[in-house]
Amino acid sequence: MFVDKIKEIHVEPTTVCQAECPMCPRTLQGYHLGKVPNKFLTLENFQLKTEAIINKLEKVLFCGVLGEPTACGDLLNIIQWILDNNPTCTIGINSNGGLRDTTWWQNLAHITKHNPYNYVVFSIDGLEDTNHIYRRNVNWNTLMNNAKAYINSGGSAQWDMLVFKHNEHQIDIAKSLASELGFNFFRTKVTSRFSKNDWLQPPTDHIVENISTSFSCMAKDTASLYLSAEGLWYPCCYTHTSKQTEFDIEWGKPIRDISEQSLWISLKLS
Numbered sequence: 180m181f182v183d184k185i186k187e188i189h190v191e192p193t194t195v196c197q198a199e200c201p202m203c204p205r206t207l208q209g210y211h212l213g214k215v216p217n218k219f220l221t222l223e224n225f226q227l228k229t230e231a232i233i234n235k236l237e238k239v240l241f242c243g244v245l246g247e248p249t250a251c252g253d254l255l256n257i258i259q260w261i262l263d264n265n266p267t268c269t270i271g272i273n274s275n276g277g278l279r280d281t282t283w284w285q286n287l288a289h290i291t292k293h294n295p296y297n298y299v300v301f302s303i304d305g306l307e308d309t310n311h312i313y314r315r316n317v318n319w320n321t322l323m324n325n326a327k328a329y330i331n332s333g334g335s336a337q338w339d340m341l342v343f344k345h346n347e348h349q350i351d352i353a354k355s356l357a358s359e360l361g362f363n364f365f366r367t368k369v370t371s372r373f374s375k376n377d378w379l380q381p382p383t384d385h386i387v388e389n390i391s392t393s394f395s396c397m398a399k400d401t402a403s404l405y406l407s408a409e410g411l412w413y414p415c416c417y418t419h420t421s422k423q424t425e426f427d428i429e430w431g432k433p434i435r436d437i438s439e440q441s442l443w444i445s446l447k448l449s
């Protein structure tokens with residue numbers, strides 16, 4: 180059965196974020212004009228949606244399209260419930276690192292550090308003088324203190340740096356700082372989200388190439404589904420971004436009840 184084949188879920192715990200990254204769908208869709216309603220998953224919602232599969236999952240990723248996972252008040256409770264039911268399930272989180280205090284981040288490390296595959300990706304696009312150019316409203320000192328508190332309490336961390344013209348000269352220093360602070364991985368990324376009027380500029384050696392390649396379906400390859408902060412199941416984060424509402428399944432329907440709906444039949448994992 181379709182539901183039995185799901186190995187991973189990608190969860191958007193909330194649509195709320197303190198930051199205002201210029202190319203984030205949340206900013207582009209106009210949250211400040213009230214166009215992105217504030218939504219949070221609660222522990223109860225999450226349990227209702229996932230209880231049929233929770234003990235079979237291999238991974239739960241907390242990231243999403245429209246918000247900052249750590250802004251969700253129930254995030255630690257949700258993670259604890261997953262691990263109580265499925266201690267070997269890998270927990271991943273993507274975060275700008277600038278919310279919550281050091282005690283919260285220490286608690287996150289304490290409940291996840293038993294499994295070295297659990298991790299937090301900190302999205303840090305530069306150093307003290309540049310991170311806020313893209314990660315608007317993220318306070319550098321809070322971010323650094325939180326990352327240190329998490330790592331020093333045993334948490335495994337990765338530093339992801341989006342490279343622009345304004346921070347490309349800092350890659351080597353950021354990499355050294357990541358190593359000094361105890362991050363396990365450091366990775367640079369370039370974005371393709373530039374449009375004509377963007378004041379943000381790509382790095383100078385950024386070459387956009389048209390590469391001929393074969394396509395594969397990430398959701399099918401990883402046997403994964405996506406749960407939005409509204410409590411809607413989507414095939415993947417890309418379908419959430421493009422608002423293909425024909426895939427929306429209403430609040431309150433646990434995953435086992437949606438497996439035979441006609442729209443999902445065609446998406447069955449082979």
Ligand SMILES: C[S@@+](CC[C@H](N)C(=O)[O-])C[C@H]1O[C@@H](n2cnc3c(N)ncnc32)[C@H](O)[C@@H]1O
Nearest residue numbers: 202242243244245246247273274275302370372
């Ligand atoms: C909407 S964010 C949610 C998680 C968290 N708030 C964060 O930013 O890490 C989802 C992912 O999009 C990434 N992202 C943000 N701006 C981007 C851009 N211009 N190009 C590519 N990825 C971007 C973030 O770094 C993060 O990994």
Ligand code: SF4
Nearest residue numbers: 196198200203246275
């Ligand atoms: S930190 Fe993440 S969710 Fe917040 S505005 Fe930036 S990309 Fe969007």
